[in-house]
Amino acid sequence: MGVVILAGGTGGAKLARGALDVVDGGSLTVIANTADDLEIYGGHVSPDPDLVTFWLADRIDDRGWGIEGDTFNVMDGLRALGVDVWFNLGDEDLAVCIERRRRLDDGERLTDVLAALTGALGVRATVLPMCDEIVRTRVKAAGRWWPFQDYMIRHGAEGPVEDVALDGVDAATAPPEVLRAIAGASAVIIGPSNPIISIRPILDVPGIREALLATTAPVVAVSPIVGGTVLKGPTEPFMHWAGLPLSADGIATAYDGLLDGLVADEEAPGAGLPVMVTDTMMGDPAARARVARTTLDFARGLAGTR
Numbered sequence: 629m630g631v632v633i634l635a636g637g638t639g640g641a642k643l644a645r646g647a648l649d650v651v652d653g654g655s656l657t658v659i660a661n662t663a664d665d666l667e668i669y670g671g672h673v674s675p676d677p678d679l680v681t682f683w684l685a686d687r688i689d690d691r692g693w694g695i696e697g698d699t700f701n702v703m704d705g706l707r708a709l710g711v712d713v714w715f716n717l718g719d720e721d722l723a724v725c726i727e728r729r730r731r732l733d734d735g736e737r738l739t740d741v742l743a744a745l746t747g748a749l750g751v752r753a754t755v756l757p758m759c760d761e762i763v764r765t766r767v768k769a770a771g772r773w774w775p776f777q778d779y780m781i782r783h784g785a786e787g788p789v790e791d792v793a794l795d796g797v798d799a800a801t802a803p804p805e806v807l808r809a810i811a812g813a814s815a816v817i818i819g820p821s822n823p824i825i826s827i828r829p830i831l832d833v834p835g836i837r838e839a840l841l842a843t844t845a846p847v848v849a850v851s852p853i854v855g856g857t858v859l860k861g862p863t864e865p866f867m868h869w870a871g872l873p874l875s876a877d878g879i880a881t882a883y884d885g886l887l888d889g890l891v892a893d894e895e896a897p898g899a900g901l902p903v904m905v906t907d908t909m910m911g912d913p914a915a916r917a918r919v920a921r922t923t924l925d926f927a928r929g930l931a932g933t934r
Contacts, residue, residue, distance in 0.1 A: 634817070641676075643919060648684060659806055671724075867882075
């Protein structure tokens with residue numbers, strides 16, 4: 629039986645890479661958020677699935693995104709032509725996005741395109757998009773609505789979050805591969821990703837939350853809050869918008885009704901569920917494997933409690 633990880637950005641990708649050192653790649657499935665995707669430079673950019681893929685392929689760059697050792701000749705060339713290069717992509721990274729766009733234009737499902745691309749990069753695990761339809765996150769801040777990447781990069785994620793919308797999610801459907809993976813899992817792990825903008829889009833795809841509620845596998849979340857703060861990304865303003873404290877209790881509340889357990893570096897007295905308190909820092913391969921092993925052992929210890 630397999631292990632399923634729900635992943636958004638860096639935290640989920642790191643946990644997935646740690647899990648690859650703990651379980652056989654053939655039994656590991658990562659379901660990735662695609663609501664951050666965008667079309668630019670003639671390519672279809674899929675930041676979260678690609679981040680997971682590059683981590684699993686051991687091709688992630690030291691800067692934390694993109695392909696190791698990538699060059700930026702195309703971006704430099706566009707700037708020389710006067711193009712506003714506000715979203716930076718390396719040359720190899722752009723090649724992945726252009727090939728994804730070509731395959732999608734040829735009528736392939738995003739699920740199948742991602743399988744082809746991960747295969748070409750030698751990834752041993754399965755990486756699935758949350759859906760094949762177009763779903764896009766928009767954020768309201770400073771009195772206006774922003775596409776997610778515009779909010780993060782052009783607006784600099786400044787100011788309080790006023791609202792969040794998921795365009796197209798109601799018309800989306802969970803791919804059968806996603807539902808099969810959840811149904812056949814021995815454990816489902818929600819990675820330490822932003823619960824509002826990274827994991828909520830996955831859960832809001834019709835069919836996925838229902839599958840998680842129906843599975844007999846334990847569902848465990850890993851808190852992205854480390855030492856009372858967030859290591860990377862804008863989790864704090866989105867938690868504040870959702871009325872949730874920046875704590876393990878806040879993470880448990882964000883997933884209310886889905887979890888059988890929580891892994892965090894602090895107690896969560898208000899969670900009302902089992903909590904494994906452990907060091908959740910994943911700064912090197914040994915730490916990533918340790919957190920993945922601890923989480924899986926904890927989840928498997930909850931088997932039969934549903």
